[in-house]
Amino acid sequence: xxxxxxxxxxxxxADSQQxxxxxxxxxxxxxxxxxxxxxxxxxxxxxxxxxxxxxxxRNNLIMTAERALSLSYPVLKKxxxxxxxxxxARQLLQQETPxxxxxxxxxxxxxxxxxxxxxxxxHPYLADMASFEWRIxxxxxxxxxxxxxxxxxxxxxxxxxxxxxxxxxxxSVFVSEYPVAQLRQLHRPLQEHYLPAxxxxxxxxxxxxxxxxxxxxxxxxxxxIQSLSEAEYDWFQHLLQGQSLDEVIDATPQVDFAxxxxxxxxxxxxxxxYLR
Amino acid sequence: xxxLNRHQADSLQQKPLAGVGLRHGHYQDVLLSSAPDDNAGNAxxxxxxxxxxxxxxxxxxxxxQTFLQQVATHYPVSLHGTAMGIGSAAGIHLDYLQQLKILxxxxxxxxxxxxxCFCWSAEGxxxxxxxxxxxxxxxxxxxxxxxxxxQEVQQFLGRRLLIENIVAYVPQNADAMQETDFLQEMAYRxxxxxxxxxxxxxxxxxxxxxxxxxGHKDSTLLTPSSLTQAMHWVxxxxxxxxxxIHLAGCTQPEPGAxxxxxxxxxxxxxxxxxxxxxxxxxGPLATLIERDNNLPSWPELLSEASxxxxxxxxxxxxxxxx
Numbered sequence: 135x136x137x138x139x140x141x142x143x144x145x146x147x148a149d150s151q152q153x154x155x156x157x158x159x160x161x162x163x164x165x166x167x168x169x170x171x172x173x174x175x176x177x178x179x180x181x182x183x184x185x186x187x188x189x190x191x192r193n194n195l196i197m198t199a200e201r202a203l204s205l206s207y208p209v210l211k212k213x214x215x216x217x218x219x220x221x222x223a224r225q226l227l228q229q230e231t232p233x234x235x236x237x238x239x240x241x242x243x244x245x246x247x248x249x250x251x252x253x254x255x256x257h258p259y260l261a262d263m264a265s266f267e268w269r270i271x272x273x274x275x276x277x278x279x280x281x282x283x284x285x286x287x288x289x290x291x292x293x294x295x296x297x298x299x300x301x302x303x304x305x306s307v308f309v310s311e312y313p314v315a316q317l318r319q320l321h322r323p324l325q326e327h328y329l330p331a332x333x334x335x336x337x338x339x340x341x342x343x344x345x346x347x348x349x350x351x352x353x354x355x356x357x358x359i360q361s362l363s364e365a366e367y368d369w370f371q372h373l374l375q376g377q378s379l380d381e382v383i384d385a386t387p388q389v390d391f392a393x394x395x396x397x398x399x400x401x402x403x404x405x406x407x408y409l410r
Numbered sequence: 411x412x413x414l415n416r417h418q419a420d421s422l423q424q425k426p427l428a429g430v431g432l433r434h435g436h437y438q439d440v441l442l443s444s445a446p447d448d449n450a451g452n453a454x455x456x457x458x459x460x461x462x463x464x465x466x467x468x469x470x471x472x473x474x475q476t477f478l479q480q481v482a483t484h485y486p487v488s489l490h491g492t493a494m495g496i497g498s499a500a501g502i503h504l505d506y507l508q509q510l511k512i513l514x515x516x517x518x519x520x521x522x523x524x525x526x527c528f529c530w531s532a533e534g535x536x537x538x539x540x541x542x543x544x545x546x547x548x549x550x551x552x553x554x555x556x557x558x559x560x561q562e563v564q565q566f567l568g569r570r571l572l573i574e575n576i577v578a579y580v581p582q583n584a585d586a587m588q589e590t591d592f593l594q595e596m597a598y599r600x601x602x603x604x605x606x607x608x609x610x611x612x613x614x615x616x617x618x619x620x621x622x623x624x625g626h627k628d629s630t631l632l633t634p635s636s637l638t639q640a641m642h643w644v645x646x647x648x649x650x651x652x653x654x655i656h657l658a659g660c661t662q663p664e665p666g667a668x669x670x671x672x673x674x675x676x677x678x679x680x681x682x683x684x685x686x687x688x689x690x691x692x693g694p695l696a697t698l699i700e701r702d703n704n705l706p707s708w709p710e711l712l713s714e715a716s717x718x719x720x721x722x723x724x725x726x727x728x729x730x731x732x
Contacts (some may be wrong), residue, residue, distance in 0.1 A: 158554045166499040166551050171531045174540050187579030190668055194542050232539040233527065235493025236465040240541075277471025352473070370715045 178227065185382055199223035202237040206271040207244065209321045212329060214253075222247060238275065242268055259312035266314040266348075269306060270359075273352050276304035281399060282406040289407060295380035299373055299398075300405045304352035306364065307370045313342040315359055353402035360401075366390055378410055426694035426722030428715040429459035429488065431701060432481070433483055434466075439708035440481055459520050460569060461488040461698050467517075468509040478517060479498060486520040488654075488698070489513065493539065495529025496573060497546035500704050503537050507566055514567055519607060523572035523605045526556065534601070545578035548592040549585075553599075560600035572653045573597070574605040577613045577671040584612045588616075590646035600714075603653035606692075607700075608640070608684045613669045615639040637680050639654060641687050649692040656699040657718060674703035677714055686721060693729070694722040 176184055177191045193396050200223040204211045211219050245264035245355045253260055279302050288297055308315075316338045320330040347367035349360045362370070365388040372382040383391055396403050425567035432440055440460065460481055467478045481487060491510065494502055514522060527543040546552040556573075564571055575593060587595075595605050659675035677685075677699065689695060699714045 158551060162551050163499055163555075167532065167545075168498050170528050170544070171533075173544055174531050174538060177540065177542070177544070185580045187581075187668055190579040190670060191542055191544065194670075195540075198541050232541050233532075233537050235491075235495075235503070235539055236468050236509070237541065238466070238469070275468075275469035275472045275474070278473065278476070279471075307653065356473070 156310075162177065162388055171222050176292035195227065196220065196224050198237060199227050199240070203241050203244065206238065207264060207267045208319050209267055210260065212321050212326075213257075213260065213263070218253075222251075225251075238271070242402075244268065259314065259317070262310040262312050263314045263317065265317065266308055266310065269308055269350060270318075270357060273306065273350055274357060276302070277407045278352060279303060279356065281402070281404050285406040288409060292409060293376045294383065295382070296406065296409055297379045297407055298376055298410045299379065299407050301374065301403055302351060302353075302405055305351070305370075305374075305403055306350055307367055308348045308350060308373070309367060310346050311344070313338050313346045315346055315348045316342075318359075351401070351403060358401065363388075369394070376410075417484050419730075425458075426719065427458035427696040427699045428671040428719035428722060429461055429696065430457040430711045430715050431490070431698055432460045432462050433702060433705060435705045436708045436711070437477065441484070444476060454635075455712070455716055455719070457485060457712060458719070459486040459488055459696070460687050461490050461521075463702075464489040464491040464510055464513060464522075465493050467513055470509070471472070473522075475513070475516060478537060482517050484610055487517050488521040488523070488696075489517065489519040491522075491524035491630055492543065493529055493541075494524040495540070495544075496524055496558070496571075497526060497552055497556050498528040498530035498561070499555050500530045500532040500537070502559060502563065503539075507563065511567055514569060519569075521572055522567065522569050523574055523654065525574045526596070527576050537726075540596050545577045545582075548587040548589060553587075553592060553595055556596050557600040560602045561595070564601065570601065572603045572605040574607050574656065575610050576607075577610045577617075579617070579668055581618050586626055588646070590643060594648055594651055597651045599642065604647070604651045605653055605656060606644070606647065606656045606688065607656040607658070608644070608688060609656070609673075610671060610683050611640045612678075612680055612684060613660065613671050615643065617668050636645055637683060637718060638686050640680075644684065644688045644691060647692060652692050652695055655685065655688060655692075655695050655697045656700050657685055657697060657714070672703055676701075676706070676710075682717075682721075687719070688727045689722060694726040697722060 176188055177195055180189075180192065197220075200216070200220045201220055203223050203226070204216070207219075214222075223245065226241065226244060229247055230240065230243045234240070245261045245268065248254055248261040248264055317335070320334055320338060321328070345364070347362040347364060349358075349362050349366075349370060351358050365386050369382060369386045369389045372385055373379075377385075379391070383389075462478065462481075467475050469475060478487065489510075489645065493506065494510070496502070525543045526546070528546050529540045531538045531541070546556070560571055560573065561573070573593070573596065576587065582589075586592075589723050593604055596602070616633060657677045658671070658673045659678045659681065660669055661674050663669045685697070689697075697715075697718045699711055699718065701711060
């Protein structure tokens with residue numbers, strides 16, 4: 135960005151005395167700032183005396199928030215139903231104020247809201263499902279990066295203790311005490327009215343392992359979710375934390391590096407190898 | 411300042427454009443079918459342009475943005491924002507502008523538009539976003555704020571903005587400027603253009619007209635008097651300032667309730683009547699069929715766009731004859 139544009143962009147921000155300096159007094163500007171803040175407060179919290187029509191803005195806000203949550207958390211919506219999602223949206227608006235113009239970036243703390251709600255005692259898996267879905271929602275907004283195949287030369291040129299690996303921005307691992315990936319799969323297709331049979335949900339819970347480990351990433355074919363063993367999960371965790379290939383191979387000998395590397399390139403997990 | 415690229419400007423001058431707002435439910439349709447049939451089996455003409463909500467494509471390099479780039483290889487794309495809040499006394503968040511700039515540079519849109527409203531509030535060192543189009547008082551203070559913000563954004567993007575009239579659910583003060591005077595003064599001073607949403611004009615006329623009082627009294631969605639008022643509103647406009655028209659429909663309210671601009675119904679008969687009046691007065695302007703809720707099939711939307719195109723063509727032909 136040119137310095138000129140940078141200057142202009144900063145002038146768009148709040149607390150800018152330059153804004154309208156030649157036209158507006160600071161007092162007028164402050165007064166309008168207060169009025170607009172007050173209007174937004176009124177939309178968020180009903181007042182005893184307010185002009186008719188304020189409730190339209192309030193309802194719009196809740197409806198938009200509910201729609202945003204339904205898009206980010208489609209499986210939770212199926213599990214809880216639209217009315218519960220509206221209640222959660224209303225509560226979450228009090229806890230997590232929208233800071234961006236993009237509603238897709240709002241709603242990250244729904245898992246915490248669920249943990250502190252009465253839902254959690256009876257359905258303790260819901261909070262993890264919320265975390266899992268937010269992870270998916272976020273990775274679907276990640277860029278698709280290719281693999282720098284040239285960096286493979288580093289494997290031949292340097293000892294493994296000097297090398298690390300960088301993953302595509304969307305890749306992450308997820309662990310839960312509940313079978314959230316299986317539950318999500320069960321609720322596909324994500325069309326609004328499709329619900330799995332109760333017996334199928336019961337089977338998933340009754341056959342679950344102690345922990346469910348998952349790998350999530352985005353490639354040209356779309357969202358990918360793969361089940362991992364505990365050792366594979368640790369392997370990815372170590373690499374994501376920036377440990378050297380040598381350290382990771384030592385810590386998780388159950389994973390065959392050559393085979394993993396072939397998979398990694400084929401599946402689109404990597405962006406490059408690098409010298410640490 | 412570059413408003414349109416040369417090809418786009420040429421195409422705008424050569425023929426009137428009728429476009430369709432693209433929402434998630436039609437993402438597959440827009441790429442799979444460039445000329446589907448209507449229910450009667452008649453081939454429909456493709457939309458002349460596609461308009462999307464800018465914020466839905468802000469994630470840089472994401473599959474959504476890649477998809478939009480694909481769409482842009484088939485159709486001219488217009489970016490319509492719902493969150494810029496050009497009337498915000500706090501200004502506009504720099505992150506928002508940077509995301510929009512990246513998208514504008516990636517898509518090279520036919521038009522860029524947003525609304526005459528405020529959305530942002532400064533909270534200590536942070537920001538709050540309203541998530542809605544909140545009304546500004548139509549006075550000289552709002553005018554100064556808007557003009558400054560528009561000029562800053564236009565300079566930042568290197569593109570001209572079109573600013574849309576909104577529906578307000580709280581009445582303006584008695585000493586407020588006339589909305590058309592306010593919008594036109596804003597456009598003259600800032601160099602922006604206007605996007606006129608005819609349904610919004612009708613809804614405001616119906617919700618807050620002196621005859622209707624505050625709140626809608628009967629079960630008719632839009633009354634003949636609101637249409638007359640809306641025509642008068644349109645007649646006040648300087649055609650040189652208007653760059654685009656939006657057409658939409660909304661749900662029938664309960665008696666006594668305000669009409670909500672929910673974009674959930676086909677374009678109403680009153681809106682079509684106002685549209686014919688508007689394009690006769692303003693000229694055959696780029697026109698968008700806007701639908702956000704209760705989405706119909708893609709061919710149904712194209713059918714409404716085709717109807718708009720036919721009306722635009724008639725106006726253009728009559729102007730050529732004259």
